[in-house]
Amino acid sequence: MTTSNNLNPHTKISVPLLKPMLIGAGIALAVISFFVFGVDNPNPEWGQYWRIRPLIITPMAGAMGGAFYAFMDYQASRGFNRTLAILLSLVVFVIGLWLGVVLGLAGTMWN
Template sequence: MTQQNRLQNQPIHPATFVKPVLVGAGIALLVISFFVFGLDKPHPEWGKFWMIRPLIITPLAGATGGAFYAFMNYQSSRGFNRTLAILLSIVVYLIGLWLGVVLGLDGTMWD
């Protein structure tokens, strides 16, 4: 009776976590860059450094979505339905990306 479950002894490699986080943040940075750098003349009341906030907040939201994907990928390797995990990850990422854009552009382009 000394059998061990092989699923409990699987190590979590940091590279499997970091890659989705960086991809999620990169996609979010591209999305927010489209809005921020596509603006020709910002309003003077926004301030001189108005674009710093969206360029920080939105990639953080994207990185969080990527971290959720990595977590769901780990859960699917432990027996969770893989298709459901991917669909749930996409929905959570898109909602998080939308909220990151809204929070980043709040007070400037998003009134």
């Protein structure tokens, strides 16, 4: 009786979910920080803690973009076109980041 080894040496291990989510959130936090901390004289109508909302919502949108990248990386490891997966992930991340900035700054800097 012989034992067969079914391991493929070229199997790609897909990216864990947490790492791209943290990278996406970090990029989004850097982008929104550029806008939020660049305000010298905020409008008094915005309130004292107006910075909290954009600093929470935008990184969450960036994290969702990172999660989409992890999903597309998983799909690429299952046979989906890798180049198309990366381009689609980039487009979804940029659109999600834009929407996160708009939602975060709605009512303050985005009128």
